[in-house]
Amino acid sequence: MGMNTKTKIGMAICIDACIGEYVDQTYMPFVAKLADSGTLAPLKVQATFDARVSLQTGRYADTVDSFVDLCLLKPWNRPSRRPPEIKLAYRDPKFRPTRLLQVANRILTGDWGHFDEATWAMVWHRLRTGRWIEMGNLPPALSGYLQTNPACERWLPPAAYQTRKHLFGAVTLAGWNLPTVYGSVKAIERRLPSTRPAQSTLYWLHYGDTDKLGHIYPFDSPELNRALREIDDSIRRWVERVQPDFIVIYGDHGMQPVIQTVDLWSELTRLPWQVGYDYLVCLNSPMARFWCADDDVKTGLTEMLANLNVIGRIVTPKQREQARLPIHPKYGEIVFWANPGVNFTPDFYHRHTLVGMHGFFDREVPTVLAVYPKVPFAREPELVDLAPTIASLCSVDFQGADGRSLI
Numbered sequence: 001m002g003m004n005t006k007t008k009i010g011m012a013i014c015i016d017a018c019i020g021e022y023v024d025q026t027y028m029p030f031v032a033k034l035a036d037s038g039t040l041a042p043l044k045v046q047a048t049f050d051a052r053v054s055l056q057t058g059r060y061a062d063t064v065d066s067f068v069d070l071c072l073l074k075p076w077n078r079p080s081r082r083p084p085e086i087k088l089a090y091r092d093p094k095f096r097p098t099r100l101l102q103v104a105n106r107i108l109t110g111d112w113g114h115f116d117e118a119t120w121a122m123v124w125h126r127l128r129t130g131r132w133i134e135m136g137n138l139p140p141a142l143s144g145y146l147q148t149n150p151a152c153e154r155w156l157p158p159a160a161y162q163t164r165k166h167l168f169g170a171v172t173l174a175g176w177n178l179p180t181v182y183g184s185v186k187a188i189e190r191r192l193p194s195t196r197p198a199q200s201t202l203y204w205l206h207y208g209d210t211d212k213l214g215h216i217y218p219f220d221s222p223e224l225n226r227a228l229r230e231i232d233d234s235i236r237r238w239v240e241r242v243q244p245d246f247i248v249i250y251g252d253h254g255m256q257p258v259i260q261t262v263d264l265w266s267e268l269t270r271l272p273w274q275v276g277y278d279y280l281v282c283l284n285s286p287m288a289r290f291w292c293a294d295d296d297v298k299t300g301l302t303e304m305l306a307n308l309n310v311i312g313r314i315v316t317p318k319q320r321e322q323a324r325l326p327i328h329p330k331y332g333e334i335v336f337w338a339n340p341g342v343n344f345t346p347d348f349y350h351r352h353t354l355v356g357m358h359g360f361f362d363r364e365v366p367t368v369l370a371v372y373p374k375v376p377f378a379r380e381p382e383l384v385d386l387a388p389t390i391a392s393l394c395s396v397d398f399q400g401a402d403g404r405s406l407i
Contacts, residue, residue: 009244010202012390013056016211018251019190019219020368027225028232030239031249031370038247038372044382045253047323051162055166055252058387058401060324112343131217165400167387168204177201184209185230189237196243202243202394207231214255214356255356259341262311264288271304273297282332285344286312286359289332298333305336312338315361323361324402332394337361340383354400377406 014020015031020042025032046061054060075217163169172178173371177199181191188205202400209227217223239247264283273279279301280291288305292298305314315337317327338344340363358365369381371389381389384403391398 007198008394009202009242010390010393011238011247012202012204012243013249014206015231015249015251016206016208017253017255017356018210018255018367019365022210022218022228023368023370027228030232030236034239034247034249034372035370038370038374039377040184040368040370041381043112043250043369043386044366044380046383047359047361054383055386056401057165057169058384058398058403059327060384060402062321062324062326070348077207098278140141141321164397166382167391167398170391170396170398171202175200176201176394176396178204180206181275182206182208184226185234189234192238192241195241202390203238203244205238206373207234211255215350215354216352218257218355221332247370247372248386248393249368249370249372249388252383253358254365254367255358256360256363256365257341258343258355259355260311261343261353262338263344263346264344265346267304267308271300273300281343283347285347285350285354286338286342286357286361287332288312288336288344290334290336290340291329292333301334305334308336310339311342312336312344319361321357371407375407378404379406381406 023032023035023040099103142229164173168178170179177197179191179193179201181204183206185207188207209231210224213221213224213227235249268275268281273280278293278297282289290298290301292301293305302314305312313336315335320335338357338360340360341357343357347354369386371377371393382403384401385406386403388398388405389403389407390404392407
């Protein structure tokens with residue numbers, strides 16, 4: 001595998017929501033064979049969904065910016081519709097946009113026929129408080145990750161990732177090709193090259209099927225097993241075709257079983273305050289995040305949530321700071337985090353009943369890191385070490401990371 005030429009070929013392969021049990025002869029025999037011949041270790045991740053930021057910047061989530069600062073404050077960079085995973089679904093029939101909000105939405109989005117609930121909720125908050133809020137909990141500044149998703153490419157000006165502080169920038173500025181593919185096995189297979197490239201190339205592949213299926217099917221289910229085998233076969237075909245000099249296989253986060261589902265929305269409807277007027281809420285399990293119209297509402301919500309300590313707890317800005325997570329109030333003035341194994345419903349990210357979840361504050365399941373050929377790791381791997389490690393394998397200059405190369 002690999003050829004003794006000046007051209008160097010690398011592969012960085014993400015298996016979304018990968019857990020250690022997947023890297024086994026039963027589920028992914030080719031990947032397991034690579035891991036046995038290389039170096040395999042658990043990969044520590046932060047307790048949230050910000051993995052894609054750390055993957056490509058080598059930085060913790062508290063050091064990067066947000067969707068709002070990158071896109072919403074620059075309306076010309078925004079598509080007319082926000083991605084569906086961060087669209088809010090308020091059920092309150094009394095919560096209706098005013099004519100002013102409709103006009104504001106049209107100015108922001110350039111869309112005169114569509115009114116997006118997440119957009120007008122943010123505009124409402126902006127008009128009322130003078131502050132933007134972040135409905136998504138994914139803060140990808142410098143996010144070349146979005147470049148890997150064709151539906152999101154137009155969110156970013158090209159200069160956003162042409163920097164040596166972002167892995168994509170470091171690699172491309174060093175003269176490497178960087179084909180990036182994100183999505184299903186079918187989507188990735190369509191990009192399979194016909195032969196080994198003649199120029200130094202880093203293939204950045206992200207298999208997303210395992211995250212979607214891991215949320216709705218239990219471990220060792222036929223559906224998940226089939227997906228793992230298809231991903232394994234796809235990786236084998238790519239490796240045989242491009243003959244890489246090195247391969248890095250990793251997960252962006254883990255997955256753990258849901259043992260209790262709690263209807264948090266019903267608890268909120270019993271309160272004397274009204275969603276949309278007195279406060280905004282974003283339920284994206286395992287978090288519920290709140291923005292309040294005044295201090296009285298904030299105090300009341302805090303007291304109510306404190307009494308729900310059987311299912312979760314309020315994580316203070318100080319605790320988030322210690323965990324290297326964002327603390328700006330635009331991510332939530334109150335952040336209520338589910339206990340491990342608890343899932344809040346409704347979940348604005350998902351429509352299905354969930355059997356798996358990740359992102360728990362108190363106990364986040366590690367994912368895996370496998371590097372081929374075998375290289376000794378200098379220490380226990382952490383997600384922020386991945387980008388510096390890949391940069392080292394590519395022999396390119398990479399700057400500004402919190403993590404360090406493992407080799």
